[in-house]
Amino acid sequence: TFHRPTLPEPLRGKRVRAVACGRRFTAVLTEAMTGLGADLRPYVNNASLSDVLLRLPDAEPLFAHRIILSVRCGRLREELAALPGSSAGASVDCDCSFVGVGREALLAVLTFLYTDLLE
Secondary structure (H helix, E strand, O other), rough: OOOOOOOHHHHHOOEEEEHHHHHHHOEOOOOOOOOOHHHHHHHHOOOOOOOOEEEOOOOOEEEEEEHHHHHHOOOHHHHHHHOOOOOOOOEOOOOOOOOOOOHHHHHHHHHHHHHHOOO
């Protein structure tokens, strides 16, 4: 059976700088998350100031911020620019057609776009 990989709790919120693997032990060099990523972390999937609603089939929508998505991902920038009303600066609903991508996976991508961390 396949088990979903999980991030060990002591590594959450830390940026991994290096990993060294041996036969018996693994060493991980980390640093605490600081700066812009730490400041943006509370806004991942947060309705506060959001202007994009990412809708997935059969799942609750995700809240996002157009400026973050546009700066961090060229593909999303193109998708957002093509939406009706996007040039007016109004909030937009984005019915995502990410084939085979579930809400949890899209949330992980959003977290990475906002923070540079995989959680």
